[in-house]
Amino acid sequence: MSSTVNYRIDPLTKENWDTWKLQAQAILIKSGLWKFVNGTEKYPHSFPVLKEKFNADGTLERKKARLVARGFTQRPNVDFAETYAPVAKLSSIRLLLGIAAEKGLMVSQMDVITAYLNGDLDEDVYMAIPENLKQYLQEIVVEESQNETVFEKARKALNDLRNGDKEKVCHLKKAIYGLRQAGRQWFKKLDSKLKEIGFNPSIADPCIYRSSTGGGEIIAVYVDDLIILTKDQAGYEKLKSILLKCFDMRDLGSLNYCLGIQFSCKNECVSANQSKYIDKLLEKYQMTDCKPIGTPMDPKTKLEKATDCDQQSYPYQNLIGALMYLSVATRPDISYTVSYLSQFNNSFGKEHWQAAKRVLKYLKGTKEMSLLYRKTSQPIVGYTDADWGSCTIDRRSYSGFCFIFAGSPICWAAKKQTTVALSTAEAEYAAIAESTKEALHLKQLSMDLDITQNKIVIHNDNQAAQHMAANPIISSKSKHVAIRINFVREVIERGDVELKYVSTDLMTADVLTKALAKPRHQELIANMGLTTDHS
Structure with missing residues (x-):
């Protein structure tokens, strides 16, 4: 099988040549990345993509250059077979932060340099020679004469280009950025190397690895970022030396900034917040000087679908997308509001835009809010709740849970239920079923990480729903939800999950099912564990 690929371009000038040249050297010394063969047909040209990478405080970290393929020219099942490459779930990463706080572990970070260039291609992929490659190779040969490895690679490539009368093309031997299968090929290589050095992937999350040698080290993989948990500095240095033998990597030290999230590891606590991300949002939508507000949504707000949606007037969809990452990463307090507003992505108007901007006003006053993990010696505990028939458009209920x-x-x-519930008990039971599925995942992941968790307690505030799960009786009011009942009952009987009743006043998940007044909203997010204390 073969594939013809092309590249995007950021204009290559004398000013940015130095940046591209460094990347060209990196590509040359990646042994076997490409070889030149005679071309018999016209292949598209190829270009570098230039990019700047910034630190958490907004300062420039370094300039990057990439050869990025036009993967959309590849044909499924002809030029590639599989493209999916897993990454660690954010919930798994947060669980690791909790484990680090409970066990007093070090949390460090390493970054794989030009990660995708490590992946081996299973197919034959050809590309046109990058424009002006001969010129660039000549400059590298002249300027890097003292660097034997780079000099020899560049000289050999230059000779290969000059030999022969036919037009040459590149036969890729490694996965490069932009190829549809590049991410998967990189993960396959990383997975095989981690297994070779004694790390086993979790059944619940294949991107969480735990050492099988008894050292207790844990590695979370998110593309080319590795979050590493070790008992002490000596254990980290030992593991780092092993990883450096496998890949070209950078040691970023203690976990500080990753995936747009700021981390702090001090005083045996680990915190995570996105204040810099929020600052960028406020600046982007010209809300830097807005007046802070106490809740993300007015409890009286009831939006309807706009009939004359003008998508050019407001950048509503862009803002909701940006807020969604906040809501799933570090800010559960805006999860319900973002979920509610996302229903109107294709039918929004001025009132929807005003409701979305209110979230920014709320974030302006709470941008320092963090997830703070500390030693409590307590097991995982869950809360689940529902708001029956709360959607005025389709009368569906909202479910919410947190662990x-x-x-x-x-x-x-925080999500709308997929079916209409006929009673409060049914809506609450549907929420219990969803939280039970998540509890099973967390229990398996905890077992894989050697965390003792005999069963997970889930609190709910509806006794009728709890009786449905406990009693082996199907009544006329519940026979249509028998599958959910049987599933939850079976899990409870196995001892994986235990349901406990709490009063509505103590239901932490209430903030995930509806908009609340300021005092109640602040009370529940404090009970949940959100805090402005980063220490």
Whole structure:
């Protein structure tokens, strides 16, 4: 099989040549990345993509250059077979932060340099020679004469280009950025190397690895970022030396900034917040000087679908997308509001835009809010709730749940139910079923990481729903939800999950099912574990 690929371009000038040249050298010394063969047909040209990478404080970290393929020219099942490459779930990463706080582990970070260039291609992929490649190779040969490895690679490539009368093309031997299968090929290589050095992937999350040698080291993989948990500095240095033998990597030290999230590891606590991300949002939408407000949504707000949606007037969809990452990463307090507003992505108007801007006003006053994990010696505990028939458009209910470990949330959800519930008990039971599925995932992941968790307690505030799960009786009011009842009942009977009743006043997940007044909103997010204390 073969594939013809092309590249995007950011204009290559004398000013940015130095940036591209460094990347060209990196590509040359990646042994076997490409070889030149005679071309018999016209292949598209190829270009570098230039990019700047910034630190958490907004300062320039370094300039990057990439050869990025036009993967959309590849044909499924001809030029590639599989493209999916898993990454660690954010809930898994937050669980690791809780484990680090509970066990007093070090949390460090390493970054794989030009990660995708490590992946081996299973197919034959050809590309046109990058424009002006001969010129660039000549400059590298002249300027890098003292660097034997780079000099020899560049000289050989230059000779290969000059030999022969036919037009040459590149036969790729490694996966480069932009190829549809590049991410998967990189993960396959990383997965095989981690297994070779004694790390086993979790059944619940294949991107979480735990050492099988008894050292207790844990690695979370998010593309080319590795979050590493070790008992002490000596254990980290040993593991780092092993990883450096496998890949070209950078040691970023203690976990500080990753995936747009700021981390702090001090005083045996680990915190995570996105204040810099929020600052960028406020600046982008010209809300830097807005007046802060106490809640993300007015409890009286009832929006309807706009009939004359003008998508050019407001950047509503862009803002909701940006807020969605906040809501799933570090800010469960806006999860319900973002979920509610996202229903109107294709039918919004001025009132919807004003409701979305209110979230920014709320974030302006709470941008320092963090998830703070600390030692509590308590197991994972869950809360689940529902708001029956709350949607005025289709009368569906809202479910919400959160699971807390080490004093802070590790996973949460706020979503509209997929079917119409006929009673409050049915809506609550549907929420219990969703939270039970998440509890089973967390229990398996905890077992894989050697965390003792005999069963996970889930609190709910509806006794009728709890009786449905406990009693082996199907009544006329519940026979249509028998599958859910049987599933939850079976899990409870196995001892994986235990349901406990709490009063509505103590239901932490209430903030994930509806908009609340300021005092109640602040009370529940404090109970959940969100705090402005980063220490």
